[in-house]
Amino acid sequence: MRLFSEAGFHATPTSRIAKLSGVATGTLFHHFASKEALINELYIYVKRRLREVLRHELDAALDFCTQLLRLWCVDVRWFLGHYDEFIFMRQYCDSHLIDARTKELLYQDFEPFIELFRAAIISGLLKNDHLEFVLSHYVANVQHCTFYMYQFPDALSDARLLHFFEIYYGGIAIQPTKENDQ
């Protein structure tokens, strides 16, 4: 994880992965068919850890905006606390190294979150009603927020996260957040 995010896939020899992991090079290839297989499994592993963290924020009893704000906060916080993972995902989410099967697998894993956005579109809460746009727009802005907060670290207050969320949400929502009662 650390090596791939710091140096990149091709600049990271399997020998260094093995050394850092405290195993022999050969051992790596007992557990993973190839370097490509390794990065794919790693990618799946990271996204699933993230999903576990986010899962608890979904609460059908709450309205869309509140749930989304909670997701946003947990998302950004987790990435800030796992910056290697952040760089890693940012780097490989569109890469050819992650194969179609892996992407498909993960798309299904995140179905509950996708469903949240789908419902919001149906309820007419958003300016744009194309699911793909809304999803990628959310991801892009979470990534930007994380990147910025990492570059310019400050008190990691709820207030700052809320401020960035408002900028994001104020753009996409028809009715901006009126009551910031979190």
Add this chain to the structure above:
Amino acid sequence: MRLFSEAGFHATPTSRIAKLSGVATGTLFHHFASKEALINELYIYVKRRLREVLRHELDAALDFCTQLLRLWCVDVRWFLGHYDEFIFMRQYCDSHLIDARTKELLYQDFEPFIELFRAAIISGLLKNDHLEFVLSHYVANVQHCTFYMYQFPDALSDARLLHFFEIYYGGIAIQPTKENDQ
């Protein structure tokens, strides 16, 4: 350009660059000190071409929102018409491969555009008053817009570009665009 954006820096042998360029391998190294030097000069070249295109949109006679909209449209349109360049810049703008000297050089080149945002902050037009945030937020959203429009190509109408701009600008501006008469 095409090779780096498609396969990445490390997965692109200099021999393939040479062959595609119709020159010998040695010729490459006659013009560029190393593969790293090549990608740096390429990066500078692309950003400068983009700057030339954007430069004409700056017009001190117009208000901030109008100028920004014009930049947004030209930016996205140019990237859609030069998608290899888009992928390339997206991939390397934060990479270690682009060295500090190159980044510094380009930061200076884009000073006029940075100035535009600086003035807007001073005029109190934006919700966030940190220049670095505002700049990277613009870039992130232009990139997302481009990426999305490329994935889901449609009529490249002014209306769509304006719609995405409103989502972006509606988030960051205190006073959303009132009159969209462009």
Add this chain to the structure above:
Amino acid sequence: MRLFSEAGFHATPTSRIAKLSGVATGTLFHHFASKEALINELYIYVKRRLREVLRHELDAALDFCTQLLRLWCVDVRWFLGHYDEFIFMRQYCDSHLIDARTKELLYQDFEPFIELFRAAIISGLLKNDHLEFVLSHYVANVQHCTFYMYQFPDALSDARLLHFFEIYYGGIAIQPTKENDQ
């Protein structure tokens, strides 16, 4: 060894070293960090083999002249029997390719022999009393003797070796060899 002495360091591709050694190119670099490291280790290896051969000739019970004659004979004979090693050492003993650490290491290894000369100087046996001169003068004349005897091979008789030793020793010693009863 053979390749370096015949063609020289730069004119010997690692691929040829590997082929002649019956291993793959990669294997070479598994055992030696670089071509430079290889030649350094080779140099150390050769000098240590020579030292092992010479070591048995030191005998504190004998006088300086006798010990030196024995060293001279074994030295020249070993070089004549290992002419690749001779050419190799002659070529690289002053080369930049052999790094300072290697030279320092070997200087220590040959301390017993150096001690022999040091004692002779203290005993006032030699015309010149600078250790560095005496050592390098011995080496230069052993090398010349070897080189000449290789160029003009003849019966490798003790008599010839003794004759050349007398020419060498007659120059440096205050009291030339009186009794050549070895």
Add this chain to the structure above:
Amino acid sequence: MRLFSEAGFHATPTSRIAKLSGVATGTLFHHFASKEALINELYIYVKRRLREVLRHELDAALDFCTQLLRLWCVDVRWFLGHYDEFIFMRQYCDSHLIDARTKELLYQDFEPFIELFRAAIISGLLKNDHLEFVLSHYVANVQHCTFYMYQFPDALSDARLLHFFEIYYGGIAIQPTKENDQ
């Protein structure tokens, strides 16, 4: 000259030779058929310059020992004043890079000096009567003397040169120098 002696033939690119010479790479190949041809001509050039310097020391009116001492002094002094040339010659005199034709040519050039030694042998002045031995023995000791004096520079007095000559000559001559009246 400087480049070949400092870095060696293979480690000296023709481009660097050209740059240091203040000409273009192509120009080099107008004057010399190849890099090998260049080093051969350079070798000839150096040896001929040395010969010119030594020539004046030959004086048939003087006895062998005196002439040889004069040659020795001028030889060592010239090399100390032209150390690049010294390293160069030392490095390439036995190299495959200097072809047989060049060596033959120079052997003829040095005929007058060879003649000096030939006469001394016939006159029975030397312990060894093989011309090749006597010549190479002289060269080896001049080289050693030069090398040592360069390593341990001191006042370049006539006395020191004479001291080293006596060590050399005391070995090879049947009748050592009796009167050091130079």
Add this chain to the structure above:
DNA sequence: CATGAATGAGGATTCATTCAT
């Protein structure tokens, strides 16, 4: 005659992967 860009074969080194132990 001088130039220096272009050439492409050649060389040192790396690294994913294999396999005998």
Add this chain to the structure above:
DNA sequence: TATGAATGAATCCTCATTCAT
């Protein structure tokens, strides 16, 4: 199952030499 030495194809880069200007 774990190991790590061995492999050799692949890669970046160098450099002697050519040749059009």
